[in-house]
Amino acid sequence: MITDIPDARSANVTGALWMIAAMAGFAVEDAFVKGAAQVLPVGQILIMFGLGGAAIFAIVARLNHEPLFTPDVLAPAMRFRMVSEVVARLFFVLALATIPLSVATVILQATPLVVVAGAAIVFGERVGWRRWVAILIGMAGVLVIVQPGADSFSALSLLAVVGMLGFAGRDLASRAAPRTVGTSILGLYGFLSVVVAGTLIAIWQGDALPRPDLRSALFVAGAVMAGVCAYSCLMKAMRTGEVSAVTPFRYCRLLFGIGFGIAIFGEELRPSMLLGSVLILASGLFIMWRGRQVGAKAPAVRAPRR
Secondary structure (H helix, E strand, O other), rough: EEEOHHHHHHHHHHHHHHHHHHHHHHHHHHHHHHHHOOOOOOOHHHHHHHHHHHHHHHHHHHHOOOOOOOHEEEEEEEHHHHHHHHHHHHHHHHHHHHOOOOHHEEEEEEEEHHHHHHHHHHHOOOOOOOHHHHHHHHHHHHHHHHHHOOOOOOOOOOHHHHHHHHHHHHHHHHOOOOOOOOOOHHHHHHHHHHHHHHHOOOOHHHOOOOOOOHHHHHHHHHHHHHHHHHHHHHHHOOOOOOHOOOOOOOOHHHHHHHHHHHHOOOOOOHHHHHHHHHHHHHHHHHHHHHHHHHHOOOOOOOOOOO
C-alpha cells in the first residue's frame, strides 16, 4: 500500500498556517488581558473571558447543529484536557498580571518542546536523539530566563512555567480527543474550564468583583474575540498534520509577544531573556528542520495497519 506522502506534506503546511494565525491571535489576547489586569482582579477577568468565549462557541455549535453535550465530552482525554486548561489559564493569566508580557511570552514558547516530547512518549511519533538534545537545550533556555538561584530570580516567573506545562497538556489532549467532538465543542468546554479557573482564584483571593468600567470591559471583549479566533485556529492546527511538524510554528508568538511588550507596555529586553529566547527559538527551528528531514527519508511503501 503506497502512502500519500504529498498529502501528508500538504496537511503539515496547512496545519502550520493555522498555527501561525493562532499565535497572532493569542498574542493579541495576551495584550488585552494584561491591559485589563491593571484594573480588574485576575479571577474576574477569567470569569468574564470564559463566559464570553463559551457563549460564542455554544452559538456556533448550535448553528452547526452540534449537540452541546455528548458522552464523548466525558472521555478520559477530554477530562484531562479540561484540567490542563484550568491549570494553563489560571497560572498564565496570573503571570501576565505580575511579570512583563515579553517574559511570559518567551517562557510560553517552551510549550512546543514539551508537546513534541509528549507526542513521542504518548503517541509514539518518531523523535530521534538529535531532537531530544534540542528539547533539552530549549528547556535550558527556560532556565536561563527564569534564573533560579540568581539575585534577579522572581518566583512569579514560575507561574508562566506552570501555565506553559498546562498548555502543553491541553494540546496533547486535543490531539487525543474523540473525533466526534468538533472544534466548537472543544472551544465551549475549554472556555468553561476558564470560568472554573477564574472562580477558583476569585474564591482563593477573596476579591470583590467590581463593576468593570468601559475601558476594561472593552479589553476583556477584545481578549474574548481574539481568543476565540485563536482557539479555533489552534484546534484546527493540532488536528491537521503531525504534531511534531505543526507545533514548532508556535514560536511565531515569541515575535508577536515581544513586539507588543515593547511597543505597548514599554518593556525592556534583558540579556538573559535574549539568550534564553535564542536557545528556545534555535531548538524549535532545529526540531522543525529535523522533522522535515526525517519525513523526507520515510519510506514510500508501508504495510497496512492491522
